[in-house]
Amino acid sequence: GAGVSQSPSNKVTEKGKDVELRCDPISGHTALYWYRQSLGQGLEFLIYFQGNSAPDKSGLPSDRFSAERTGGSVSTLTIQRTQQEDSAVYLCASSPRWEGGYTFGSGTRLTVV
């Protein structure tokens, strides 16, 4: 597609439920990133995929968070047993190369009630 597509755009879930957030990067972009944006925390790096290399998971805040990227394209971020502190906007970005200058999607606003 023309841009990075994220779905859903909004998600309200009950505490303790699992959620899956989807990211469809720009076709041909080898790098894919997940960030979290919340009040008081700014933009936090979560995870980074580059081609077929092992992902950089150093930003995942707990083992309740995981992500995968299938076929080098679509990525899914999964949050298990959601907590209220997980409420945030989850942003996905992709890049054709490693040098940054990512293109961001519009994000998924997650609200845990």
Next chain:
Amino acid sequence: AQSVTQLGSHVSVSEGALVLLRCNYSSSVPPYLFWYVQYPNQGLQLLLKYTTGATLVKGINGFEAEFKKSETSFHLTKPSAHMSDAAEYFCAVSAGTASKLTFGTGTRLQVTL
């Protein structure tokens, strides 16, 4: 490791006045530097980036930034503010290798009549 400091969480300027948003970075390797803009309820849009070469970088919407290694700065400027410039601006740094972006906490720009 990299870090970014944005001085001033809120900046207010009059329409037509100079815009100056400050960014200082810390990096153990030659940095790649970026400015992103975020309009309400939207993702982040790349304004400009510095990788190598010319230290004065021009971006979209009339913005520019200058990389000053001696001052570890990458301040964003625009000669004449427009109402449509009202948004949140983020400075970011990466190590220039297959690495993530580290963002500053953002500066909200308000433009008044």
